Amino acid sequence: MKNRFNNISSKEWLPFQKSWFLSDSTETLYEKHIRFFIKYDDPEHAPTLFYYGKNKESLLRVAEKNGARIVSGFDEPVQYALIDVRKTVQEIRTIEEWETLKAQILSMAKQLYPLLTPKRFITILIPNHFLQDHYFPAAWDLAYSIATGLSLKDEKIGCLPENTDPHFENGIFYVINFRKDDRANGRFESETIHWETAPVSKKECFPRQWGIIKPPPRDKTEILHPAKFPENLIKDFISFYTRENDNVFDPMTGTGSTQLAAVQLGRNAYGTELSSFFTRIANNRLQEFLSPSLFSQKTEQPDYKILNKDARDIGKNDFPAFDYIITSPPYWNMLNMKGAENQAKRKQKGLRVNYSDDAGDLGNMEDYDRFLSELVNIYFHLAGQLKPNGYMTIIVKNIKKKGVNYPFAWDLAKALSKKFVLLPEFFWLQDDINLAPYGYGNTFVSNTFHHYCLNFKKK
Numbered sequence: 001m002k003n004r005f006n007n008i009s010s011k012e013w014l015p016f017q018k019s020w021f022l023s024d025s026t027e028t029l030y031e032k033h034i035r036f037f038i039k040y041d042d043p044e045h046a047p048t049l050f051y052y053g054k055n056k057e058s059l060l061r062v063a064e065k066n067g068a069r070i071v072s073g074f075d076e077p078v079q080y081a082l083i084d085v086r087k088t089v090q091e092i093r094t095i096e097e098w099e100t101l102k103a104q105i106l107s108m109a110k111q112l113y114p115l116l117t118p119k120r121f122i123t124i125l126i127p128n129h130f131l132q133d134h135y136f137p138a139a140w141d142l143a144y145s146i147a148t149g150l151s152l153k154d155e156k157i158g159c160l161p162e163n164t165d166p167h168f169e170n171g172i173f174y175v176i177n178f179r180k181d182d183r184a185n186g187r188f189e190s191e192t193i194h195w196e197t198a199p200v201s202k203k204e205c206f207p208r209q210w211g212i213i214k215p216p217p218r219d220k221t222e223i224l225h226p227a228k229f230p231e232n233l234i235k236d237f238i239s240f241y242t243r244e245n246d247n248v249f250d251p252m253t254g255t256g257s258t259q260l261a262a263v264q265l266g267r268n269a270y271g272t273e274l275s276s277f278f279t280r281i282a283n284n285r286l287q288e289f290l291s292p293s294l295f296s297q298k299t300e301q302p303d304y305k306i307l308n309k310d311a312r313d314i315g316k317n318d319f320p321a322f323d324y325i326i327t328s329p330p331y332w333n334m335l336n337m338k339g340a341e342n343q344a345k346r347k348q349k350g351l352r353v354n355y356s357d358d359a360g361d362l363g364n365m366e367d368y369d370r371f372l373s374e375l376v377n378i379y380f381h382l383a384g385q386l387k388p389n390g391y392m393t394i395i396v397k398n399i400k401k402k403g404v405n406y407p408f409a410w411d412l413a414k415a416l417s418k419k420f421v422l423l424p425e426f427f428w429l430q431d432d433i434n435l436a437p438y439g440y441g442n443t444f445v446s447n448t449f450h451h452y453c454l455n456f457k458k459k
């Protein structure tokens with residue numbers, strides 16, 4: 001197949017499509033982007049590059065090496081724009097300073113828009129950031145505004161080696177890609193979003209920002225569920241946010257991974273699950289683990305209760321108050337999307353491809369806004385049963401559906417900020433799935449192999 005988008009081979013194309021990467025030097029990072037997003041031998045469009053950032057020397061070196069020419073000012077056509085505000089954002093201390101920088105970037109995007117070759121990209125490199133002791137999602141905030149003029153295609157997560165450093169703010173950064181396509185209009189209205197932030201102490205922030213987690217092969221009951229999360233991931237969160245005998249809750253239990261991880265750590269475990277089929281599986285797994293022969297080393301068994309119930313109907317007397325909630329909702333109705341590769345494989349093996357056909361199943365809701373607001377209402381309702389200063393972790397993904405990007409993780413965090421304080425996010429990274437060559441030769445489409453673990457504290 002002819003490559004009309006750039007000059008790289010399929011061997012170089014495919015790894016670039018993975019939605020996260022272990023960050024190399026800035027120079028290598030720039031080079032990979034220039035090689036991917038610029039075609040240097042296109043007879044109709046010059047290989048021109050717009051750059052904003054503090055590493056111009058690195059950029060000049062790799063641009064020259066790869067046949068790209070840097071334009072200065074806003075008076076000639078641009079094939080690709082790279083805006084790197086990682087360092088600039090880290091110097092910002094107040095929301096006013098942030099608004100000034102955001103206005104500058106928006107004005108730059110507005111001027112670039114008419115010059116940008118149709119179907120081509122602007123990439124922005126930016127971290128989320130503490131404004132004094134308030135955790136502020138600068139990357140998401142900027143993306144919402146830029147997306148009023150350009151089409152938000154997707155994001156990649158740059159993972160930094162400082163991950164294990166207690167100054168976790170250096171753990172990750174976002175690489176957000178926007179395209180000038182049929183959905184873009186060049187208007188760029190600054191979206192003023194009132195992220196309701198509050199002070200956060202560093203000791204309540206999970207000490208890492210990313211982890212590559214390879215779950216063990218699923219046993220014969222776990223495989224019956226189409227989207228289970230790995231217990232080892234959950235265990236790290238439960239260990240960090242709770243103590244022995246605390247009460248852990250999951251309103252959408254699935255196969256009971258949360259509860260199993262909780263009792264294994266000596267915490268009490270509670271939950272609800274809409275499907276009777278999965279509720280049974282979850283209860284069986286718990287019973288098996290807590291059977292006297294396996295649990296003889298403990299004198300006191302943790303308490304557990306999993307009810308077959310719609311999470312919207314949880315009553316005040318169903319459970320004791322929670323110290324911590326950890327959960328993962330359906331990722332909208334993505335499991336009902338036909339044609340996903342994984343779905344086809346499960347069908348062949350006679351396994352379920354969705355959770356249920358129940359109308360109460362949030363995974364069956366067609367309308368995105370309704371899905372989001374129902375979900376937010378569940379978490380608001382649960383806030384009433386979470387102890388003061390209790391924590392909550394929600395595992396979700398941003399969603400790409402029929403070429404449109406729905407930033408589900410950001411939308412959820414934004415809505416929840418009314419009742420919960422946002423803490424730094426953690427990324428569960430997958431490295432055991434084959435990359436698919438989506439868009440090969442035509443455009444950039446990533447393979448989303450990162451899940452957000454959004455952390456909150458009750459206000």
Ligand SMILES: C[S@@+](CC[C@H](N)C(=O)[O-])C[C@H]1O[C@@H](n2cnc3c(N)ncnc32)[C@H](O)[C@@H]1O
Nearest residue numbers: 228229252254255257274310311330355361362
């Ligand atoms: C992503 S899965 C959770 C998987 C689980 N964490 C595990 O590791 O097995 C989401 C679950 O939410 C359940 N669910 C969907 N709508 C629900 C509702 N209204 N109330 C309770 N559970 C619901 C689905 O049946 C599904 O099992």
